[in-house]
Amino acid sequence: xxxxxxxxxxxxxxxxxxxxxxxxxxxxxxxxxxxxxxxxxxxxxxxxxxxxxxxxxxxxxxxxxxxxxxxxxxxxxxxxxxxxxxxxxxxxxxxxxxxxxxxxxxxxxxxxxxxxxxxxxxxxxxxxxxxxxxxxxxxxxxxxxxxxxxxxxxxxxxx
Amino acid sequence: xxxxxxxxxxxxxxxxxxxxxxxxxxxxxxxxxxxxxxxxxxxxxxxxxxxxxxxxxxxxxxxxxxxxxxxxxxxxxxxxxxxxxxxxxxxxxxxxxxxxxxxxxxxxxxxxxxxxxxxxxxxxxxxxxxxxxxxxxxxxxxxxxxxxxxxxxxxxxxx
Amino acid sequence: xxxxxxxxxxxxxxxxxxxxxxxxxxxxxxxxxxxxxxxxxxxxxxxxxxxxxxxxxxxxxxxxxxxxxxxxxxxxxxxxxxxxxxxxxxxxxxxxxxxxxxxxxxxxxxxxxxxxxxxxxxxxxxxxxxxxxxxxxxxxxxxxxxxxxxxxxxxxxxx
Amino acid sequence: xxxxxxxxxxxxxxxxxxxxxxxxxxxxxxxxxxxxxxxxxxxxxxxxxxxxxxxxxxxxxxxxxxxxxxxxxxxxxxxxxxxxxxxxxxxxxxxxxxxxxxxxxxxxxxxxxxxxxxxxxxxxxxxxxxxxxxxxxxxxxxxxxxxxxxxxxxxxxxx
Amino acid sequence: xxxxxxxxxxxxxxxxxxxxxxxxxxxxxxxxxxxxxxxxxxxxxxxxxxxxxxxxxxxxxxxxxxxxxxxxxxxxxxxxxxxxxxxxxxxxxxxxxxxxxxxxxxxxxxxxxxxxxxxxxxxxxxxxxxxxxxxxxxxxxxxxxxxxxxxxxxxxxxx
Amino acid sequence: xxxxxxxxxxxxxxxxxxxxxxxxxxxxxxxxxxxxxxxxxxxxxxxxxxxxxxxxxxxxxxxxxxxxxxxxxxxxxxxxxxxxxxxxxxxxxxxxxxxxxxxxxxxxxxxxxxxxxxxxxxxxxxxxxxxxxxxxxxxxxxxxxxxxxxxxxxxxxxx
Numbered sequence: 001x002x003x004x005x006x007x008x009x010x011x012x013x014x015x016x017x018x019x020x021x022x023x024x025x026x027x028x029x030x031x032x033x034x035x036x037x038x039x040x041x042x043x044x045x046x047x048x049x050x051x052x053x054x055x056x057x058x059x060x061x062x063x064x065x066x067x068x069x070x071x072x073x074x075x076x077x078x079x080x081x082x083x084x085x086x087x088x089x090x091x092x093x094x095x096x097x098x099x100x101x102x103x104x105x106x107x108x109x110x111x112x113x114x115x116x117x118x119x120x121x122x123x124x125x126x127x128x129x130x131x132x133x134x135x136x137x138x139x140x141x142x143x144x145x146x147x148x149x150x151x152x153x154x155x156x157x158x159x
Numbered sequence: 160x161x162x163x164x165x166x167x168x169x170x171x172x173x174x175x176x177x178x179x180x181x182x183x184x185x186x187x188x189x190x191x192x193x194x195x196x197x198x199x200x201x202x203x204x205x206x207x208x209x210x211x212x213x214x215x216x217x218x219x220x221x222x223x224x225x226x227x228x229x230x231x232x233x234x235x236x237x238x239x240x241x242x243x244x245x246x247x248x249x250x251x252x253x254x255x256x257x258x259x260x261x262x263x264x265x266x267x268x269x270x271x272x273x274x275x276x277x278x279x280x281x282x283x284x285x286x287x288x289x290x291x292x293x294x295x296x297x298x299x300x301x302x303x304x305x306x307x308x309x310x311x312x313x314x315x316x317x318x
Numbered sequence: 319x320x321x322x323x324x325x326x327x328x329x330x331x332x333x334x335x336x337x338x339x340x341x342x343x344x345x346x347x348x349x350x351x352x353x354x355x356x357x358x359x360x361x362x363x364x365x366x367x368x369x370x371x372x373x374x375x376x377x378x379x380x381x382x383x384x385x386x387x388x389x390x391x392x393x394x395x396x397x398x399x400x401x402x403x404x405x406x407x408x409x410x411x412x413x414x415x416x417x418x419x420x421x422x423x424x425x426x427x428x429x430x431x432x433x434x435x436x437x438x439x440x441x442x443x444x445x446x447x448x449x450x451x452x453x454x455x456x457x458x459x460x461x462x463x464x465x466x467x468x469x470x471x472x473x474x475x476x477x
Numbered sequence: 478x479x480x481x482x483x484x485x486x487x488x489x490x491x492x493x494x495x496x497x498x499x500x501x502x503x504x505x506x507x508x509x510x511x512x513x514x515x516x517x518x519x520x521x522x523x524x525x526x527x528x529x530x531x532x533x534x535x536x537x538x539x540x541x542x543x544x545x546x547x548x549x550x551x552x553x554x555x556x557x558x559x560x561x562x563x564x565x566x567x568x569x570x571x572x573x574x575x576x577x578x579x580x581x582x583x584x585x586x587x588x589x590x591x592x593x594x595x596x597x598x599x600x601x602x603x604x605x606x607x608x609x610x611x612x613x614x615x616x617x618x619x620x621x622x623x624x625x626x627x628x629x630x631x632x633x634x635x636x
Numbered sequence: 637x638x639x640x641x642x643x644x645x646x647x648x649x650x651x652x653x654x655x656x657x658x659x660x661x662x663x664x665x666x667x668x669x670x671x672x673x674x675x676x677x678x679x680x681x682x683x684x685x686x687x688x689x690x691x692x693x694x695x696x697x698x699x700x701x702x703x704x705x706x707x708x709x710x711x712x713x714x715x716x717x718x719x720x721x722x723x724x725x726x727x728x729x730x731x732x733x734x735x736x737x738x739x740x741x742x743x744x745x746x747x748x749x750x751x752x753x754x755x756x757x758x759x760x761x762x763x764x765x766x767x768x769x770x771x772x773x774x775x776x777x778x779x780x781x782x783x784x785x786x787x788x789x790x791x792x793x794x795x
Numbered sequence: 796x797x798x799x800x801x802x803x804x805x806x807x808x809x810x811x812x813x814x815x816x817x818x819x820x821x822x823x824x825x826x827x828x829x830x831x832x833x834x835x836x837x838x839x840x841x842x843x844x845x846x847x848x849x850x851x852x853x854x855x856x857x858x859x860x861x862x863x864x865x866x867x868x869x870x871x872x873x874x875x876x877x878x879x880x881x882x883x884x885x886x887x888x889x890x891x892x893x894x895x896x897x898x899x900x901x902x903x904x905x906x907x908x909x910x911x912x913x914x915x916x917x918x919x920x921x922x923x924x925x926x927x928x929x930x931x932x933x934x935x936x937x938x939x940x941x942x943x944x945x946x947x948x949x950x951x952x953x954x
Contacts, residue, residue: 004862006869006877013878017201019504020280021457024442024497025531028456034844042812042849043530043842045363045522046217047202047683049193050283052504053520054201055530058841062714067163070249074165074277075455080270081250082165083172090865091876111875118869121815124342124845125740137393138346139339140791143756147783147790155784176837179660179916183601186655186688187615202689204522204681205853206365206838208829209919211663212679212691213837226799229885233801233913234614239906240886241801242808265574280463283501296552297505299473302438306465306472313465314458322544324551324559331560335678335823338757342815345847352526352716356823360494360531361524363840364694367670368760370822371838372678373848376523385640388726392642392754398747400642401649408547409558429557436551439497442527470675481703481711483718490719511685519653519690520683535682557802567706568717588716595710597938598656601686617950620915624942624949632935633940657934661920664933676867681840758888760819774823775816 005114006090011039012066013087016079017046019054026055029076036072037065060087078103092118103130106145110153120149164273165249170198170226172246175207175238178213187215188235195231196224219246251277258307262289265304269312279308323432329357330384331405334397335364337372347394354390355383363464373381378405410436417466421448428471438467440477482591483567488516489543490564493556494523496531503532506553513549514542537564569595576625580607583622588629597626639748644727647675648702649723652715655690662691665712672708673701696723728754735784739766742781746789756785764765800909801885806834807861808882811874812841814849824871831867832860855882887913890899894943898925901940905948915944 026043033041039060042151048054057077061069073079092111099108107126110120122145129137130145177185185202192200198219207213213214216236220228251270258267268284270278281304289304290297336344339456344361351359356376366372375395391397410429417426424446429437440463448463449456495503503520510518516537525531534554538546550556569588576585584603588596599622607622608615654662662679669677675696684690693713697705709715728747735744743762747755758781766781767774813821821838828836834855843849852872856864868874887906901947902921906914917940925940926933 004865017199018500020499020501022497022499023495023525023531024528025457025460027527028446030528030844040812041844044203044839044851045530047687047689048500049189049200049687050504051507051530051683051685051687052500053522053683054500056203070165074251074272076457077754078254078278078280080278084247085251088879089876090879092869094247094875109432113869119873119875121873136252136791139343139394142343143782143790146779147786150783152781154779155772168343176835177659179658181656181658182684182688183615183656184619184688186686187605189687195382203839204689206369206371207659208369208825208836209663210365210367210369210666211659212365212681213659214689215839229799229801231886233908235616237914237916239889239914240884243883243885283627287505298553301502302464302468306468309461309465309771313461324547335676336818338817338819340815340817341813341843341847341849345845348526348846358494359526362521362533362680363848366664366818367677368822369825370818371840371850372681372818376546388640392728392749396755396757398730398755399725402724402726406561407558408561410551431551435493437555439555439559481706492942507685517653518685519681521692524846524848526846528842528844528846530842565720566717567720569710571716590710596714596716598714609906619950620945623938624945627942631938661934661937664923712934764823775820775871778820
């Protein structure tokens with residue numbers, strides 16, 4: 001279950017090239033795929049034949065959601081075909097902590113490998129909620145949370 | 160041969176990153192690859208080392224065409240290497256129909272799963288030919304064809 | 319007030335290149351700018367010095383909103399500077415209509431020049447609401463609305 | 478008529494952001510705009526609101542073609558508005574020459590400033606025609622033409 | 637000299653579309669333009685005619701450098717023409733400070749409007765030098781510098 | 796070891812989507828990955844959820860470097876996960892030659908299949924060094940080197 005201290009799993013990547021779907025519908029599809037359980041969804045601008053400014057739709061999902069997300073792509077987009085690949089992932093362990101800031105408590109996501117903290121990231125939704133409550137710029141809240149998280153969880157030994 | 164009612168096949172994806180080929184030649188290569196039997200060809204803008212605005216060339220092909228298309232890439236582009244991957248595809252069954260419009264008959268491509276119509280797409284070439292004959296905007300012809308195809312083949316039951 | 323039958327106005331385009339802002343914050347900024355009255359906001363992927371995958375933020379706004387949006391960009395992004403340009407726009411007149419479909423009434427946006435209909439577009443929000451009510455694919459609702467709108471407002475004379 | 482030895486002219490740039498047009502139709506529009514006299518047409522992938530993978534359509538044109546191209550954009554695309562800007566251009570003088578190669582005569586486009594050659598470019602169509610006649614790779618023909626053009630017109634004095 | 641408390645200046649934007657230059661040479665041109673005094677240089681991937689994956693080169697410069705940079709573009713790229721536009725910029729005042737971190741002193745760039753600090757950015761070169769001295773990840777140094785800068789210069793009043 | 800006359804090898808492609816890392820740090824990571832032994836590193840602009848203009852980081856590496864580069868990605872970027880794929884490559888044999896030009900000797904990289912020369916490419920670093928020595932445009936040096944290399948190694952038989 002680990003490669004050099006990382007957790008691993010296997011996920012499926014679904015991909016299709018869209019050259020005849022309105023971007024308006026493509027954007028809505030991204031939201032529906034995420035709502036239906038996709039691990040991640042992203043769009044890559046690609047240049048297709050006949051000067052078409054197409055888009056590659058990529059969806060990462062686990063086994064439990066592959067069938068439903070496949071059906072959703074065929075239903076919500078103009079795809080006649082779909083590429084399916086199994087992909088191995090390396091992952092950090094995740095741990096959530098809370099830090100106190102002038103804007104209230106903010107959730108922090110930590111990424112660890114063998115117990116060592118490699119990632120310290122203020123949670124987006126937590127920062128946005130605090131920014132809205134305080135009427136403060138989102139960046140300011142992020143900076144305050146990151147600063148406090150850095151003080152508590154950050155490396156200070158130059159390594 | 161089917162996963163959850165979809166047809167499947169296995170194709171090869173050839174990919175290479177180009178950072179020293181004139182876009183003029185890259186564009187011409189796309190056309191030659193399609194003419195030589197590629198199932199699909201597309202370009203992705205990528206950012207390579209040393210500030211180079213490169214491009215990733217991607218080619219999908221079946222077994223019968225892989226060798227010839229490989230040679231063509233090495234001959235027509237500046238590639239010194241090529242990535243080769245086998246990819247599984249899920250596909251809808253295709254059926255072609257014709258609808259009558261004010262601009263003449265237009266070919267419609269249908270995509271089906273277990274006999275149910277999931278995709279209804281006016282054929283590009285058919286619409287373009289009709290638009291040129293009529294001196295009409297291509298969009299107008301598409302809209303007329305899509306409207307008539309929707310009327311004949313579309314779902315009307317809210318599902 | 320018109321050039322060849324088009325309405326015209328003058329708007330301001332604000333632009334800045336961001337090479338040191340987290341995409342997470344850039345995305346949130348887009349939403350705040352739209353909420354604060356921007357006419358349009360978009361991001362263009364650009365390649366900046368030192369291999370930085372930057373982004374150009376573009377904002378269109380009218381005179382009444384320029385000062386507030388300018389302040390918002392300096393507050394919410396990492397910008398130290400902002401490019402300001404006056405731009406002339408040509409526009410179609412807009413008219414809203416309603417069409418009946420199997421999924422309920424849908425709003426249609428028409429674009430006119432000298433009274434002639436050039437654009438027929440189902441409204442996104444109206445289609446999405448109907449799709450959610452019916453549990454139908456968004457595309458299916460769009461197609462039904464576009465088909466009915468085409469029947470009522472579309473050109474049928476091949477011109 | 479010249480700035481530091483360059484020829485100058487003034488052209489119009491028409492731009493619109495498309496978020497509800499099928500890429501298939503966008504690609505066809507590019508070809509129609511070029512056929513109708515546009516000096517240049519290009520598409521830029523942009524990220525629009527609501528996760529829409531839009532495209533910015535840009536058209537350069539001279540005064541004689543601005544009205545017709547404007548109408549074409551409103552007719553062939555889903556645009557409700559169009560940005561119009563006057564742009565000054567600096568240009569090299571153009572001169573065409575012919576060089577003899579193993580693949581036949583090839584046209585060369587030279588770019589000059591105050592009589593000095595700054596650009597030496599084999600003409601794309603001329604190279605492609607020669608490549609098709611000879612059954613040779615387009616790149617090989619370009620290289621041969623560029624090599625001979627370089628020998629005849631290139632700088633050899635390290636400046 | 638100020639609009640709503642911002643400093644302003646006027647710069648020139650030079651732009652050209654490149655469809656026949658090797659990305660390798662485009663990348664080198666970016667570095668030469670910056671070395672020759674450009675205020676900023678960036679590349680935008682664009683889709684040009686005939687399926688060419690072109691690139692738009694954009695250069696911002698002040699009056700003192702416009703002529704030299706223009707010549708450089710015509711010399712180092714394949715451009716036959718160049719678009720020239722005057723652009724107004726709004727700018728924050730800049731002030732540099734130093735903060736002490738576990739990785740040594742780091743330069744901080746502040747952006748101010750009417751004396752109020754809107755931007756707090758660790759200087760890239762200063763962080764990179766410290767990261768190399770310490771053998772630490774660049775991100776860790778940035779986070780430490782940003783944290784300390786935030787503590788000293790940041791807003792703590794939720795506004 | 797060969798497929799149709801090409802050399803082959805197997806490499807690993809590491810990929811992660813970054814939506815919360817400053818482009819400034821992403822750019823620096825590219826350089827560190829190359830310095831640490833990556834075969835190739837590139838960035839693809841992608842559109843992620845919530846309007847985020849993200850970037851996909853791709854790294855090609857051989858087995859000897861996979862572990863170190865994996866660690867580097869988790870240390871230098873904000874990644875919590877990494878996709879790992881084995882990829883087969885087809886490659887040309889490489890041979891280096893030198894050609895004499897008015898700007899001094901330039902290294903040429905040749906790509907061969909079964910002894911036949913398919914690629915002739917002036918080496919970037921060699922051309923740049925010569926251009927700097929001579930104070931000549933890089934393009935001019937490339938053109939001179941390509942011309943001489945074409946004369947010596949190029950196909951002249953129209954095939």
